[in-house]
Amino acid sequence: MNVKVRxxxxxxxxxxxxxxxxxxxxxxxxxxxxxxxxxxxxxxLFFVMVVALFPLGVSPEVEFLxxxxxxxxxxxxxxxxxxxxxxLYRHDFDDGTLEQMMLQPQPLFLLVLAxxxxxxxxxxxxxxxxxPVLGVxxxxxxxxxxxLCLTLLIGTPVLSLIGSIGAxxxxxxxxxxxxxxxxxxxxxxxxxxFGTGTVMAAAEGAPVGAYLALMGAFLALALTLxxxxxxxxLKISLSSS
Amino acid sequence: xxxxxxxxxxxxxxxxxANRFMPWLLVMGLVLTLAGIVWGLAFAPQDxxxxxxxxxxxxxxxxxxxxxxxxxxxASAALVTLVWHMKLADVFVKAVAPVGAVLTFLALFTGSVxxxxxxGTWWIWDARLTSMLILLFLYFGVIALGSxxxxxxxxxxxxxxxxxxxxxxxxxxxxxxxxxNTLHQPATFKLTEKPTMPAEMWVPLLLVVLGxxxxxxxxxxxxxxxxxxxxxxxxxxxxxLNKPQGAA
Numbered sequence: 001m002n003v004k005v006r007x008x009x010x011x012x013x014x015x016x017x018x019x020x021x022x023x024x025x026x027x028x029x030x031x032x033x034x035x036x037x038x039x040x041x042x043x044x045l046f047f048v049m050v051v052a053l054f055p056l057g058v059s060p061e062v063e064f065l066x067x068x069x070x071x072x073x074x075x076x077x078x079x080x081x082x083x084x085x086x087x088l089y090r091h092d093f094d095d096g097t098l099e100q101m102m103l104q105p106q107p108l109f110l111l112v113l114a115x116x117x118x119x120x121x122x123x124x125x126x127x128x129x130x131x132p133v134l135g136v137x138x139x140x141x142x143x144x145x146x147x148l149c150l151t152l153l154i155g156t157p158v159l160s161l162i163g164s165i166g167a168x169x170x171x172x173x174x175x176x177x178x179x180x181x182x183x184x185x186x187x188x189x190x191x192x193x194f195g196t197g198t199v200m201a202a203a204e205g206a207p208v209g210a211y212l213a214l215m216g217a218f219l220a221l222a223l224t225l226x227x228x229x230x231x232x233x234l235k236i237s238l239s240s241s
Numbered sequence: 242x243x244x245x246x247x248x249x250x251x252x253x254x255x256x257x258x259a260n261r262f263m264p265w266l267l268v269m270g271l272v273l274t275l276a277g278i279v280w281g282l283a284f285a286p287q288d289x290x291x292x293x294x295x296x297x298x299x300x301x302x303x304x305x306x307x308x309x310x311x312x313x314x315x316a317s318a319a320l321v322t323l324v325w326h327m328k329l330a331d332v333f334v335k336a337v338a339p340v341g342a343v344l345t346f347l348a349l350f351t352g353s354v355x356x357x358x359x360x361g362t363w364w365i366w367d368a369r370l371t372s373m374l375i376l377l378f379l380y381f382g383v384i385a386l387g388s389x390x391x392x393x394x395x396x397x398x399x400x401x402x403x404x405x406x407x408x409x410x411x412x413x414x415x416x417x418x419x420x421x422n423t424l425h426q427p428a429t430f431k432l433t434e435k436p437t438m439p440a441e442m443w444v445p446l447l448l449v450v451l452g453x454x455x456x457x458x459x460x461x462x463x464x465x466x467x468x469x470x471x472x473x474x475x476x477x478x479x480x481x482l483n484k485p486q487g488a489a
Contacts, residue, residue: 165406169399173389182385183403186378187410190417197421218413225409232323233402240395 021106022114029118032091040122043084047127050076051134062139069138070148070199076134077127077152078159078188084123085163085184086177088115089234093171099238109231116164116227124156140199147202151195154215161226162187168233172240191218252469253478255329259462266459273452281445297355303450305348305373307457311341312376315383316408319401329465331397332472334404335387336464340457342380349373368419375414379407393472 016024033039054072055065065072092098101111131152135145166184170176198211281299315337321330352370353363364370386403390396473479 162406165402169386169403170389172395173386176389179385179389182378183382186375186382186414187406189375190410190413193417193421229402229406233399236395236398236402240390240392 016106018106018110021104022110025101025111025114026118029115030121033118033122039084039087040126043080043123044126044130046083047076047080047130048134050079051138055138065138066140069135069140070144070203071196072138073131073134073148074152074155074192074195074199077131077156078185078192080127081124081156081159081163082181082184084119085160085167085180088119088160088164088167089171090167093237098234102235102238107231108234109227112164112168112231112234113223113227116160116230119164120157120160124160127156128152141203144199144203147208148199150212151198151215154212154219155191155195158191158215158218158222159188161222161230162191164230165226165233168230168237171234171237191215194218252328252332252473253476256466256469259466263459263462266455266462270452270455270457270459273448274456275452277445277448277450277452281442281449285441285445286439294355294358297351299446299449301348301351301355302446303453304344304351306450307453308341308344308348308373308376311337311344311457312379312404312408312411315341315404319404319408322397322401323405328472331401332465332468333461334383334400335397336468337457337461338380338383338387338400340460340464342377342384345373345377345380349377368421371421372415372418375418376411379411383407 051072054068058064058068089098092101102108104111128149131149132145135148140148163180163184166180166187169183170180173179194211194215198208198215201211202208278299282296285296285299287293287295315334318330318333321327322334349370352373356365357363383400383403387396387400390399470479470482
């Protein structure tokens with residue numbers, strides 16, 4: 001009896017390096033999103049529609065829109081991000097991809113970070129790119145539009161990162177979407193305040209450096225802490241299902 | 242010390258201990274609260290500016306005080322849940338979250354009743370009112386998440402993560418909202434400074450604060466006992482509790 005024993009594969013041979021695993025997750029998520037392009041367009045359409053409701057519902061006057069415009073755009077962007085958040089983990093949770101991801105030797109929080117980045121690229125970044133058009137429609141001046149886009153560029157990743165925690169926590173829950181909003185909206189408030197505050201300050205001619213620095217601080221804090229919390233929440237959600 | 246620590250993990254041990262503490266907490270809490278409230282409402286001097294309407298602080302300040310510190314207590318318990326997986330810690334979080342929400346609501350409600358004669362409006366988008374409102378939202382989120390997940394263990398851990406994320410956010414929310422808009426006066430009590438009001442006013446206030454803490458302790462124990470009985474209803478000791486004396 002001569003049993004042929006396969007040589008054991010060492011862990012080092014089997015594993016992919018951490019950066020290339022992150023890139024693989026990022027590419028895969030982007031590819032999946034582009035194939036289901038509705039997931040990209042629906043939040044954008046929602047963003048445009050919510051902004052359009054304000055002139056119809058409150059007042060179409062130039063003065064009002066100029067004053068409230070940055071706030072309207074920010075609130076609409078926040079709601080659109082919220083709407084898209086449920087997709088962040090949902091599909092991968094349903095088909096078991098997330099479980100496989102958790103079994104990888106790479107630290108989960110880094111893979112979560114890559115997933116969140118991919119999610120922001122397809123849901124947050126388009127909002128930033130669309131904002132100038134809507135900014136013109138609510139009669140913001142050129143300078144304000146520039147600042148608004150800058151705050152959205154710094155702020156929407158924070159929204160996605162904080163939201164990833166909520167999305168992970170509500171994975172195993174029936175009708176998790178509305179619960180997700182309840183959990184996440186209070187945590188979004190500081191970003192909203194400083195996002196609109198920056199644009200208001202710019203409109204009054206005040207310097208905006210400090211505001212932008214604070215928003216940058218939010219981003220740094222969210223980048224360093226949110227992936228850990230999100231990964232911990234994912235482990236909890238997956239262990240119960 | 243370590244034995245005490247291990248015992249803390251045992252719901253059965255806690256159930257017995259709570260029974261011993263609860264009457265004391267209830268009696269002393271009631272005495273202090275009632276004394277403080279009667280003193281404050283009936284005997285403390287009038288405020289030279291606000292007249293009698295200021296007296297609502299004898300309810301407003303203690304409930305606001307407690308509402309905030311309950312969240313901090315919950316956060317500490319949440320950390321214990323995540324690090325040591327201690328059952329009692331998550332029983333605590335689940336038991337006190339609604340109490341915190343009610344006290345936050347009470348603080349907001351009394352504040353708005355006081356605001357009408359003093360500021361001339363029921364509600365103002367002022368920094369401290371807004372941050373209390375956000376605290377109320379956070380409490381609601383914790384309660385909603387806790388009741389949405391049916392599995393007790395993962396529900397407790399998910400809630401713990403949420404509470405900790407919230408507690409990191411609370412200072413950020415507080416300062417950003419303060420920057421945004423401020424009308425409310427600064428905090429009435431600061432641990433580091435001498436109170437600026439006369440002793441006839443702050444002593445009853447302190448009594449109510451202490452009394453409310455003790456009453457909260459009683460209520461927390463009571464609710465924790467209920468929660469423990471519910472979770473352990475299939476164990477022998479809970480079944481034994483339910484049997485009438487002598488029937489065994």
